[in-house]
Structure formats: structure tokens, C-alpha cells
Amino acid sequence: MYKILLNISFVLAILILSQENIFANEITEEKDPEHTQSNGEEHKDEGFNPGDFIFDHIRDNYNWHLFSYKGHHVAIPLPVILYSKTQGIVSFWSNKLDHNHTYKGFIIAQEGDYEDKIIEVDSHGEFIARPFNISITKNVTAILFSCFFLIYIFVSVANSYKKRKGLPPKGLQSLLEPVILFIRDDVAKSSIGEKHYEKYTPFLLTIFFFILLNNLLGLVPLFPGGANVTGNITVTMALALFTFFITTITGNKTYWGHIFNTPGVPWWLKLPVPLIPFIELFGVLIKPFVLMVRLFANISAGHIIVLGFFSLIFIFGNMSSGLGLAVSPVSILFTIFMSILELLVAFIQAYVFTILSAIYFGMASEEDH
Amino acid sequence: MELIKPDIGLLFWMIVSFSILLYVLIKFAWKPILNALKDRERSISKSLLAAQRAKDEMAKIEFGNEKITQLAKIEKQNILKEAKELKNKIIEEARENAKLEAKKIVEEARQSVEHEKNQAINEIKNQIAALSVDIAEKIIKQKLGKESKQKELIDDLVKDIDLN
Numbered sequence A: 001m002y003k004i005l006l007n008i009s010f011v012l013a014i015l016i017l018s019q020e021n022i023f024a025n026e027i028t029e030e031k032d033p034e035h036t037q038s039n040g041e042e043h044k045d046e047g048f049n050p051g052d053f054i055f056d057h058i059r060d061n062y063n064w065h066l067f068s069y070k071g072h073h074v075a076i077p078l079p080v081i082l083y084s085k086t087q088g089i090v091s092f093w094s095n096k097l098d099h100n101h102t103y104k105g106f107i108i109a110q111e112g113d114y115e116d117k118i119i120e121v122d123s124h125g126e127f128i129a130r131p132f133n134i135s136i137t138k139n140v141t142a143i144l145f146s147c148f149f150l151i152y153i154f155v156s157v158a159n160s161y162k163k164r165k166g167l168p169p170k171g172l173q174s175l176l177e178p179v180i181l182f183i184r185d186d187v188a189k190s191s192i193g194e195k196h197y198e199k200y201t202p203f204l205l206t207i208f209f210f211i212l213l214n215n216l217l218g219l220v221p222l223f224p225g226g227a228n229v230t231g232n233i234t235v236t237m238a239l240a241l242f243t244f245f246i247t248t249i250t251g252n253k254t255y256w257g258h259i260f261n262t263p264g265v266p267w268w269l270k271l272p273v274p275l276i277p278f279i280e281l282f283g284v285l286i287k288p289f290v291l292m293v294r295l296f297a298n299i300s301a302g303h304i305i306v307l308g309f310f311s312l313i314f315i316f317g318n319m320s321s322g323l324g325l326a327v328s329p330v331s332i333l334f335t336i337f338m339s340i341l342e343l344l345v346a347f348i349q350a351y352v353f354t355i356l357s358a359i360y361f362g363m364a365s366e367e368d369h
Numbered sequence B: 001m002e003l004i005k006p007d008i009g010l011l012f013w014m015i016v017s018f019s020i021l022l023y024v025l026i027k028f029a030w031k032p033i034l035n036a037l038k039d040r041e042r043s044i045s046k047s048l049l050a051a052q053r054a055k056d057e058m059a060k061i062e063f064g065n066e067k068i069t070q071l072a073k074i075e076k077q078n079i080l081k082e083a084k085e086l087k088n089k090i091i092e093e094a095r096e097n098a099k100l101e102a103k104k105i106v107e108e109a110r111q112s113v114e115h116e117k118n119q120a121i122n123e124i125k126n127q128i129a130a131l132s133v134d135i136a137e138k139i140i141k142q143k144l145g146k147e148s149k150q151k152e153l154i155d156d157l158v159k160d161i162d163l164n
Helices: A002-031 A033-038 A050-058 A094-100 A138-163 A172-192 A197-219 A233-250 A253-260 A275-319 A321-365 B008-143 B147-160
Strands: A064-069 A072-076 A079-084 A088-093 A106-108 A118-121 A127-129
Touching (some): A050 A275, A072 A094, A079 A106, A079 A118, A094 A106, A138 A172, A138 A233, A172 A197, A172 B008, A197 A321, A197 B008, A233 A275, A275 A321
Antiparallel strands (some): A118 A127
């Protein structure tokens, strides 16, 4: 019952915020074409551009856009931290760069190779270089938020375990305990084996809950949520790199033996031309790559589809308002369906990432038999 | 294209914050949680084992009790049987004894009766003898009362005597 309510509230939240944004954008276009022109980041063309609209919602950003009201974008400014060869370390709030302004020689590029990235320009507006950028972007903020959230939740759960020693779980503890046990027993123990699973379980629990939380937050369009963290290839790349490094570091003799001297393969496939070792080594690199792409693609695709359904309303609305109104119930129904599907995908992808990592760890720590 | 191009800055922050997250969660959350879960599982399995053992013990005791009852029953039956046998034996013996005794008594009675009878017969004999003597005496007295008669008799007797 509680879950259904949660679903509905997710969906409603998505509806409300997305529509607000879209309506606001439309008003901007109608009333203030000049502004739209100058604010090319939002709208380059006349009319509603679903591609830009969708892309705007799933990409990383230098500020955290909350909503737009009568052409005014309300956004939380976030710190921009840059290192350039000419100026050294420079730091300022992202709102200095709003509306295509140049600040201290930095501007957000509107086109070219570095579109939507901060570049350094000279006094004539000519491109100098792209600074090393470690800004606290929208995604970084979301990551930090989820880190604090996870630490708060699980440290308090750990404390209740300490306090309620030998007693049955209660409250949040009993909500999370089955999930923790599921990861420990059905993911770690069954994929890695009785002997080594304890070493990897903490990492598997961490990635599972990190991915799950960010998948779910990605579905909530209200402030702490709404950032497309797990649908960002950099984030999934970092997660896959963690899995890759742990696999590589903990890989034992059997693991490397299977790669460079695969047992059960004729010697002529290994010796003059190391064909099998090459394929195996390639497989080692492919595994984290697949992990990275799968999570990124699944989460991004879900977001793109949901946003696509909303775009339909405004594509038809631009033709005639009656058509837009007629399409909107269908769009909303599809969006509700997609959001529920996304909720499922959020769990499935977190699980898949975790179990695949566990299987790779299992390969790395498998003993000779 | 930006969608699939990794960003160095974000990668940097992601790796830093995720490393910190990993460290903090492992140290302050997962270790205590997993240890607590393990302890609890251990204590549960221990208690289950203990319960099983207690159950086995109970079953054993119950089985023992049953066996004891069974044995007691058998013992009771044996005792009863023995008692019955003993009773029968005693009765039999008593009967035998009584028979013997009765026989003996009857025998004794018979002997004493015989004896009494013999005695009585002897007495009767004696009395008859005495009576006969008396009668004979009286007869003789009568017959030999007169002198002639005595003479006659003597004569008879003398006649019979042969002097050679």
C-alpha cells in the first residue's frame, strides 16, 4: 500500500515539475523571443525543440535548475572550480555565467567541440583553452547529497544494531535488513562462494545502495532528486572502474592463469600468436565497459522516453492547442506507465550491476579445482 | 555527443566521494551491521541446535520411561504369575498334607478301633471263660453232690485205669 502511494507521488511529482518547466519555456518563447535568442542554451530554434528539451534534462549542468516562472529561471547556483594555465585556480558561483555572460574570461561555450562546457576566452571572445574543470556541478551535488544520505541512513541503522543487540530488527533496520541479507546471501555468497564473499560484501552493498538511491532520486523531479546521476556515463564509468580495480587487485593466480595460459586450449592458440590470451585480456577490459554502458543506457533511455512522452504534448500543442490538450491524457498515461517501469528498472539495474560485479569478483577469487 | 563523453571533473569528484563513501560505510556501517547479523545468525543456529538437542533428550527420556513402564508391566505380570503359581502350589500342598493327615487319622482311628475290638473280644472271651468255669463248677457241684454219684464216677475212672 505504502509502495503504491510512493509510486503515485513519484509520478505526480514528475508530472507537476516537468509540465511547469515546459509551460515556462513556452511562455518564454512567446513573450520574449530576444531573450530566447540570447539564451541559446535553452532554445536555438523557433518553436519547441524536443531534442534540446530532453537533452537539457538528462545532462549535467553548472547550476541546479529548479523551475522557470514567467521566463525567469530559478536555479541554485553551484560553485565553479577551474584551473587554467593563465589564471591558476579560479572559483566562483555558477550564476555569474548565466545568460551567456563572460566572467573572468570564462564562458559556457555555445557551439563547437566544447559545447555546454566552460572555456576560457580572451578579451575579444576568442577561444584560448579549456580549463581543467572540477566544478561542483549538478551531478556532483547530487552525488554528495546521496553520499551523505547513505552515510546517515546506514550509520544510524548500524547504531540500532549495536543498541538492539540480540533483539529483532525494528523500523528502518527491518526495512533494510532483508535487502542487506539479499545482497549478502543471494548476490555475494552465491556468486563469489562461501570462502571469499565476506571480503567483497561491503563493496557490493555500497554500490547496490548507491545505484539504487540515485536511480530512485533520478525519478524524483523535486530538488534533491532530478539529477541524472546513474544515467551519466562518467558516474557509471567510475563505478565500473571501482569494480575493475577491485577485480584486478584481488585476482589470484588461477584468475591470471586463466587469462594468460587458459587451460584446456591447444598450445598453438597461445604460443606463436597469443590469440586466446589476447581475447581473454580483451574480455577483462570489456567487462567493466559493459557494466558502464548498461547502467548508463538503461537509466538514460528511461528518462528520454518519459521526457519524450511529455514532448509529444507540446509538439502537438504547437500545431494547435486543442490537439495538445487531446494528446495530453494519453501522454500522461504513458508517462505514468513508464515511470512505474522505471521504478522497476531502478531496482533491476542496481541488482544487475551488483550481481555482475559479484560474478567478476567470484572469477577473480576462484580457486583451482 | 556530450552524453557519452566522460567528464574529467565529474569523474574526479565521483571517485573521491565514492571512495570516501566506501570507507565510511565499510567502517561505520557495513562492518557493525554484518557482524551483528552474523552474531545473530550464530546465536539463532546455536539455540536451534540446543533446542533440537533438548528435544532429542526429551525423546530419549520419554523412550526410557516407556521402556521402564514396559519392564515394570512385565515384572508385574511375572510377579503375578509367580504369586499365582505359588498360591496354587501352596493350596496343592495343603490339600496333599490334609489328605495325608486325614489318611493318617483314619488309619489311626481304624487301628485304635481294631485294638478296642480285640480288647473287647478278649474281655468277652475271658468273661465267657469265667462264666463257663462258673457254670461248669455249678454243674459239677450239682452232679457230685451225692456220695453215690461220686462213687460211680470214681468207679468209672478206676475202671479205665490200666495198671500196666
